[in-house]
Amino acid sequence: RLNALNALCTSSFTEERRTVEKVAADVAAMKLNSSLTNIEVSTLRLAQSTQSNQLIAATEEVSHNLVRFCGPKTFHWYVSDWGAMKATAHQGHTASSESPIWNAFGYNVTFFVELEKNENRGLDFNCYFCIYAGSNDSELGWPFSKTVVFKIIHPKDKSKDITYKIDADNDRENNCFQRPTGTSNAGTGFAPLCTAGRLHGEGFYS
Numbered sequence: 001r002l003n004a005l006n007a008l009c010t011s012s013f014t015e016e017r018r019t020v021e022k023v024a025a026d027v028a029a030m031k032l033n034s035s036l037t038n039i040e041v042s043t044l045r046l047a048q049s050t051q052s053n054q055l056i057a058a059t060e061e062v063s064h065n066l067v068r069f070c071g072p073k074t075f076h077w078y079v080s081d082w083g084a085m086k087a088t089a090h091q092g093h094t095a096s097s098e099s100p101i102w103n104a105f106g107y108n109v110t111f112f113v114e115l116e117k118n119e120n121r122g123l124d125f126n127c128y129f130c131i132y133a134g135s136n137d138s139e140l141g142w143p144f145s146k147t148v149v150f151k152i153i154h155p156k157d158k159s160k161d162i163t164y165k166i167d168a169d170n171d172r173e174n175n176c177f178q179r180p181t182g183t184s185n186a187g188t189g190f191a192p193l194c195t196a197g198r199l200h201g202e203g204f205y206s
Contacts (some may be wrong), residue, residue, distance in 0.1 A: 075102045077111060082205065086196060089115035089123045101132055105146055108134035112187060115196060123196035128187030129166055133180040143177040145169040150189070152204060160202055164190045 077099040079085075088095035098112035114126040127150050134140075147167050154160040166188065168177045176188035199205060 073104065075099070075104070075111075079113065085115045086123065089117055089196075092117055098130075103134075104148075106134075106136055106140050107144060107146075108132040109148075110184075111150060114191070118192070118195070124192035125194050125196055125199065126189065126191035127164060127193045128189035128191075129176075130184055130187040131176065131180060132184040133182065137179055140179075142179040143168070143172050143174070145172065145177070150193075152194070152199070154202070154204055156203065160204075162194055164193055 079097050081097055085095035085097060094114055094116045096112055096114045099110045101108050101110050103109075108131065110130045110132065112128050112130060114128075115123045116126070118124045129148050129150065131144055145168050147165065147169070150164045150166070152162040168174070171177065174188060176185045178185065
């Protein structure tokens with residue numbers, strides 16, 4: 001994996017690396033000339049300012065690409081308002097909670113969950129994945145084509161984890177995976193994934 005990462009960084013950041021190397025070479029060449037006139041000093045300062053801007057731009061681009069290629073692929077979210085959601089759902093209203101926006105491969109995304117009363121007077125637990133508009137959307141590939149795994153993690157027994165996988169590459173026509181034209185797209189997911197009764201009965205929460 002390290003070799004693959006090295007190859008990725010070498011191929012992805014070629015232009016930025018060339019900019020950094022050129023700036024370093026120019027600065028080294030300027031240091032060799034110790035007898036500078038006023039005009040040459042002004043030219044040197046202008047050149048250094050330009051090179052500094054180029055270096056900053058190259059560094060920012062490398063940083064952005066590192067987030068896209070090497071950024072976090074796992075996001076943990078703890079639903080803190082579960083009790084209030086259950087109370088709302090038992091009253092016959094759909095209760096929902098949404099995670100903070102997080103960055104996945106450069107895309108701004110969230111998860112959100114719902115509780116709603118079913119025909120058996122129990123509560124269905126629904127989960128959805130949602131893409132938000134981001135400042136770097138023009139540089140990303142569309143439609144979104146990554147695989148997303150939603151998992152409810154059991155606090156003591158991993159064998160009881162409840163998992164739902166979204167393979168966006170197999171559903172490329174879905175509007176939920178297109179580039180957002182507003183604040184966000186509609187969510188896509190699974191309803192119901194399970195029930196609140198199952199989560200309580202199997203010890204996901206007390």
